[in-house]
Amino acid sequence: MAIKKILVTGANGQLGWELSQMAVSYPQYEMIFTDRSIIDLSKPETLTSIINEMAPDAIINTAAYTAVDKAETEKELAFAVNAKSVEQLAVIANERKIPFITFSTDYVFTGNATAPYTTDTALAPLNFYGSTKADGERMATAANPNTIIIRTSWVFSVHGNNFVKSMIRFMKERDVLNIVSDQKGRPTYAKDLADATMQMILAIDAGKNIKGVYHYANQGETTWFEYCKKIQSIMGLTCQVNSILTVDFPTPAKRPGYSVLATDKIEKELSLAIPHWETSLLECINKLS
Numbered sequence: 001m002a003i004k005k006i007l008v009t010g011a012n013g014q015l016g017w018e019l020s021q022m023a024v025s026y027p028q029y030e031m032i033f034t035d036r037s038i039i040d041l042s043k044p045e046t047l048t049s050i051i052n053e054m055a056p057d058a059i060i061n062t063a064a065y066t067a068v069d070k071a072e073t074e075k076e077l078a079f080a081v082n083a084k085s086v087e088q089l090a091v092i093a094n095e096r097k098i099p100f101i102t103f104s105t106d107y108v109f110t111g112n113a114t115a116p117y118t119t120d121t122a123l124a125p126l127n128f129y130g131s132t133k134a135d136g137e138r139m140a141t142a143a144n145p146n147t148i149i150i151r152t153s154w155v156f157s158v159h160g161n162n163f164v165k166s167m168i169r170f171m172k173e174r175d176v177l178n179i180v181s182d183q184k185g186r187p188t189y190a191k192d193l194a195d196a197t198m199q200m201i202l203a204i205d206a207g208k209n210i211k212g213v214y215h216y217a218n219q220g221e222t223t224w225f226e227y228c229k230k231i232q233s234i235m236g237l238t239c240q241v242n243s244i245l246t247v248d249f250p251t252p253a254k255r256p257g258y259s260v261l262a263t264d265k266i267e268k269e270l271s272l273a274i275p276h277w278e279t280s281l282l283e284c285i286n287k288l289s
Ligand SMILES: NC(=O)c1ccc[n+]([C@@H]2O[C@H](COP(=O)([O-])OP(=O)(O)OC[C@H]3O[C@@H](n4cnc5c(N)ncnc54)[C@H](OP(=O)(O)O)[C@@H]3O)[C@@H](O)[C@H]2O)c1
Pocket: 010, 011, 012, 013, 014, 015, 016, 035, 036, 039, 040, 041, 042, 043, 061, 062, 063, 064, 065, 066, 081, 102, 103, 104, 105, 106, 151, 152, 153, 154, 155, 156, 160, 161, 190
């Protein structure tokens, strides 16, 4: 069945917003962008009737409970949004026989590997947010084996809250900043991820068999400290940035030391050339300025 109407959840999030900005480039699709006032993932039991009324030909779920530290205490809500509702969306897609793309995270892994996580690496989340995302993956796949999961990491965008915007603000306001240097990962520009998601939709629409788990992150790897220094140099800010260790910056939810995702599967299957994170960071900061 050709895709005509695409339902996108989480319209006000980083990824949802980037998708909404590029919808004009895909005039062959009617893209319906919904926020929590229309589709509320804290209420999985409400989803079927609302979505069947919309009658989409594909669902892209960018909405998620992403407050990593708060998830340690708001467990029921985080599980409803990230697991129960993702399962329900998968059920709906299965019944309608339509593609379902949802997003997951590097936090489903142990965080102590020494080589990039592949799409086959065993899940072993180290905090509650990660465990809700891992449950969402497993429950959705069990309900609908055609579910497509794209895991990503360290997302930034001109829109919404993220490390890049926080660091720019802090470096303007403060004389000294302490940033952890023993956590390694791959930053991801939400616009690049949105692009890849639309490439995936085009491939599915062209009849390519796509299902299961994919990883998407920008090329290259870095630490939060090096990332902050890069932002500082692009912005020409003079704040003193010190490198500290994770043990000196305790947070309610544990953070992974090593979070590098291997992205070769999506590059190969979609013939994607993923930009380096420094190139995309520059593009994002240029837009912000
Ligand atoms: N951000 C990252 O660094 C990161 C890293 C790895 C993976 N991911 C995953 O990538 C995907 C996209 O993330 P993102 O960075 O775009 O997230 P985001 O900017 O935090 O946006 C998440 C969106 O979900 C919405 N939402 C939260 N609870 C909801 C509910 N009950 N019903 C409906 N909508 C709800 C939020 O609505 P409001 O705007 O109303 O709050 C927000 O617009 C998510 O699956 C996330 O888990 C993100």
